[in-house]
Amino acid sequence: MPPVAIAWTSKIKSLKCTVAGEMAERGENGRKNDPQQTREDILLVATEEFATHGLAGGRVDAIAEKTRTSKRMIYYYFGSKEGLYLAVLEQSYRKIRSLEADLHLADLQPEEALRTLIATTFDHDEANPDFVRLVSIENIHHAAHMLRSEAIRDLNVSVIETIAGILERGFEEGVFRRKADPIDIHMLISAFCFFRVSNRYTFGTIFRRDLSDPGTMGRHRGMIADAVISYLKN
Amino acid sequence: MPPVAIAWTSKIKSLKCTVAGEMAERGENGRKNDPQQTREDILLVATEEFATHGLAGGRVDAIAEKTRTSKRMIYYYFGSKEGLYLAVLEQSYRKIRSLEADLHLADLQPEEALRTLIATTFDHDEANPDFVRLVSIENIHHAAHMLRSEAIRDLNVSVIETIAGILERGFEEGVFRRKADPIDIHMLISAFCFFRVSNRYTFGTIFRRDLSDPGTMGRHRGMIADAVISYLKN
DNA sequence: AAAAATGTACGAACTAGTTAGTATGTCAAG
DNA sequence: CTTGACATACTAACTAGTTCGTACATTTTT
Numbered sequence: 066m067p068p069v070a071i072a073w074t075s076k077i078k079s080l081k082c083t084v085a086g087e088m089a090e091r092g093e094n095g096r097k098n099d100p101q102q103t104r105e106d107i108l109l110v111a112t113e114e115f116a117t118h119g120l121a122g123g124r125v126d127a128i129a130e131k132t133r134t135s136k137r138m139i140y141y142y143f144g145s146k147e148g149l150y151l152a153v154l155e156q157s158y159r160k161i162r163s164l165e166a167d168l169h170l171a172d173l174q175p176e177e178a179l180r181t182l183i184a185t186t187f188d189h190d191e192a193n194p195d196f197v198r199l200v201s202i203e204n205i206h207h208a209a210h211m212l213r214s215e216a217i218r219d220l221n222v223s224v225i226e227t228i229a230g231i232l233e234r235g236f237e238e239g240v241f242r243r244k245a246d247p248i249d250i251h252m253l254i255s256a257f258c259f260f261r262v263s264n265r266y267t268f269g270t271i272f273r274r275d276l277s278d279p280g281t282m283g284r285h286r287g288m289i290a291d292a293v294i295s296y297l298k299n
Numbered sequence: 300m301p302p303v304a305i306a307w308t309s310k311i312k313s314l315k316c317t318v319a320g321e322m323a324e325r326g327e328n329g330r331k332n333d334p335q336q337t338r339e340d341i342l343l344v345a346t347e348e349f350a351t352h353g354l355a356g357g358r359v360d361a362i363a364e365k366t367r368t369s370k371r372m373i374y375y376y377f378g379s380k381e382g383l384y385l386a387v388l389e390q391s392y393r394k395i396r397s398l399e400a401d402l403h404l405a406d407l408q409p410e411e412a413l414r415t416l417i418a419t420t421f422d423h424d425e426a427n428p429d430f431v432r433l434v435s436i437e438n439i440h441h442a443a444h445m446l447r448s449e450a451i452r453d454l455n456v457s458v459i460e461t462i463a464g465i466l467e468r469g470f471e472e473g474v475f476r477r478k479a480d481p482i483d484i485h486m487l488i489s490a491f492c493f494f495r496v497s498n499r500y501t502f503g504t505i506f507r508r509d510l511s512d513p514g515t516m517g518r519h520r521g522m523i524a525d526a527v528i529s530y531l532k533n
Numbered sequence: 534a535a536a537a538a539t540g541t542a543c544g545a546a547c548t549a550g551t552t553a554g555t556a557t558g559t560c561a562a563g
Numbered sequence: 564c565t566t567g568a569c570a571t572a573c574t575a576a577c578t579a580g581t582t583c584g585t586a587c588a589t590t591t592t593t
Contacts, residue, residue, distance in 0.1 A: 099538090100537080100538065103538080103539085118355065118439075119353055119355055119356070119439055120356070121352065121353055121355040121356030122353070122354070122355030122356070124581090124582075124583095125582075125583060125584085126581090126582070126583085134538095134539070134540090135539070135540055135541080136540095136583090136584085137538095137539065137540065137541085137585085138538080138539065138540090140583090140584065140585080141537095141538075141539080145583085145584080146582095146583065146584090198439060200498065200501055201435050201438065201439060201497070201498075202439060203500070203501055204435065204497055204498050204499070204500045204501050205352075205353055205432060205435060205436060206500075207500045208500035208501045208503070208504045211500075211501060211504050211505075212504055217504075217505075218504060218505065220505055221505050221506070225506070245522075246518075248506050248508060249518065249519065249522060252491075252494070252495070252502065252519075253491060253522065253523070253526060255494070255498075255502075256490045256491045256493075256494035256495070256498075257486075257487060257490045257491065257494075259490075259494060259498065260486070260489070260490030260491075260493060260494055261486070261490070263435070263438055263497070264434065264435075264438055264489075264490075264493065265438070266437070266438045266440075266441045266442035266445075267434055267437055267438050267442045267445060268486065268489075269442070270442045270445050270446055270452060271445075271451075271452065271454055271455050272455070272459070272482050272485075274482060284480075284483065285483065285486075288479075288483060288487065288530070289487070291530055291533070292487060292526050292527065292529075292530040293526065295526075295529040295530050295532070295533040296522070296525055296526040296529050296530070298529070298533070299525070299529040299532070299533070334571080334572065337572080337573085358547090358548075358549095359548075359549060359550085360547090360548070360549085368572095368573075368574090369573070369574055369575075370549090370550085370574095371550095371551085371573070371574065371575085372572080372573065372574090374549090374550065374551080375572075375573080379549085379550080380548095380549065380550085
C-alpha cells in the first residue's frame with residue numbers, strides 16, 4: 066500500500082516543516098534529508114515484508130522498492146538483513162509493552178480485573194496479526210535473535226506481576242479456591258489468544274471456520290475468560 | 300539423527316533382501332535401485348530441513364547432500380521444492396491421523412474420556428515438535444499448500460465427532476452443565492498444547508522457564524485438563 | 534569544509550531447476 | 564535360459580536467475 070505510506074510521509078513532513086517554519090518539500094528530483102523518517106519508513110515496510118514472508122523469505126530488494134528510499138539506506142541504518150529483522154522485532158515488542166501497561170487493574174475486583182486483562186490480551190492479538198506472525202517466525206528460529214536483544218528479554222515481567230497480584234487478592238478474598246502460578250495462567254490465556262491468530266489459516270481450512278467472524282470472535286472471547294475463571298474457582 | 304535413519308534403512312533393506320532371497324547391498328560405487336526407499340529417505344531428510352529452516356529457508360541442496368541420493372532425484376520424485384514441501388506436510392498429517400484414531404473413548408465416562416483425549420493431544424504435540432513447526436510454517440504461508448491438498452483438508456473430522464459424542468453424553472448425564480461447541484473445545488485444548496511447543500523458545504526466553512522440564516510439563520498437562528473440565532461443569 | 538545522508542550500479546555467492554547421459558531391472562521373444 | 568529392447572532409477576555437471584551486500588559518486592546539512 067504505497068499510497069498510504071506516501072500520504073503518511075507527507076503528513077509528518079509538512080508537520081515538521083510547519084514547526085521548522087520552512088518549506089522543504091520534495092521537488093522534481095531534489096533530495097531532502099530526513100534520517101528519522103527514512104528509518105521509520107524502512108521499518109514499517111520491513112515489518113510487513115518479514116511478517117508476510119518470514120526472515121529467509123523476506124527480500125531486501127522488495128523492501129527497498131516499497132520504501133521511498135533505496136537499499137543502500139537499509140544497510141546504512143541497519144547493517145544487514147538480520148539487523149533489520151532484529152530492529153523490526155524489537156520495535157514490535159516495544160509497541161506492545163507501551164500498550165499493555167496502563168489498565169489500572171488494581172482498582173477492580175479480582176474476577177473483573179482478570180476478565181479485563183484477558184479481553185485486552187485477546188483484542189491485542191486479534192488487532193496485531195503482524196506481531197503474532199513475527200513471534201511465530203522467531204520461534205522457528207529458536208528465538209535466536211531475541212536472545213541477542215536485551216531490550217526484548219527484559220520484557221513482560223509487568224504482566225506477570227499484575228496477574229500475581231490479582232491471583233493473590235482473589236485467593237485472600239476467597240473468590241479463587243486454587244493457588245495457581247501466574248506464569249502458568251498467563252500461558253493459558255496467551256496460548257488461546259495467540260493460537261486463534263497464529264493458526265487461523267490451518268485451523269480455518271481444516272474445520273471450515275472463519276475465526277475472524279465477529280460471532281465466533283465474541284464467543285471465543287467469553288470462552289477463554291470463563292475457562293480461566295472457572296479453573297481458578299474450582 | 301542420522302544414526303537412527305541409517306539403522307532403519309538397513310533394517311528395511313535387509314528385510315527386503317531376505318524376502319527376495321538375494322543379496323544386493325551397495326558395493327563400492329555400485330548402484331542399487333530402490334525407489335520406495337529413496338523416496339522415504341528424501342522425505343525424512345526434507346522433513347527435518349523444512350521444520351528447522353522453513354520453506355524459504357530450507358535448501359534443496361542441503362537436503363540432497365544429507366540424502367543418500369542426489370538432487371536430481373528430488374525433482375524426479377517431487378517435481379519441485381514446493382512439491383517436496385507439500386509431500387512432507389501430507390506425510391506428517393497422515394502420521395498424526397493414524398495415531399489419533401484408536402483410543403476407544405466411547406467406553407469411558409465422559410470426564411475420563413475427555414481427560415484421556417486431552418492427555419493424548421498434549422503428549423502428541425510434545426512428542427512431535429517437527430509437526431508443530433511445520434504447521435506453524437504453513438500458517439505463515441496462509442495455509443496455501445494445505446488448501447491445494449485434498450488429503451490434508453479432509454482431516455481431523457474424527458476428533459470433532461469424538462468430542463461431540465463426549466460432550467453430549469456428559470450433558471445428558473448431568474456431568475457437564477454447559478452446552479459447548481465441539482470445535483471450540485478442540486481449539487481450547489489444541490491451543491494450549493500447541494502453543495507450549497510452538498512458542499517454547501520465545502516464551503522460555505522471556506520468562507526464563509524451560510517448558511520441557513518434566514515437572515512443568517506434568518503441571519501443565521493437569522492444568523489444561525482441569526481448565527476444560529471446570530469450564531464445562533460451570 | 535567536514536560530516537551525515539542518499540542514489541546508482543555492480544559483483545560475488547548462492548540456489549532452484551535442467552540437461553544429457555548412465556546404470557539397473559524386467560519381460561517378452563528367440 | 565539367454566538376449567535384447569524398453570521403462571524405471573539414477574548421477575554429475577551445468578545454467579539461468581536471484582539475492583545479499585558494497586564501492587563509488589553525489590547531495591544535503593552543520
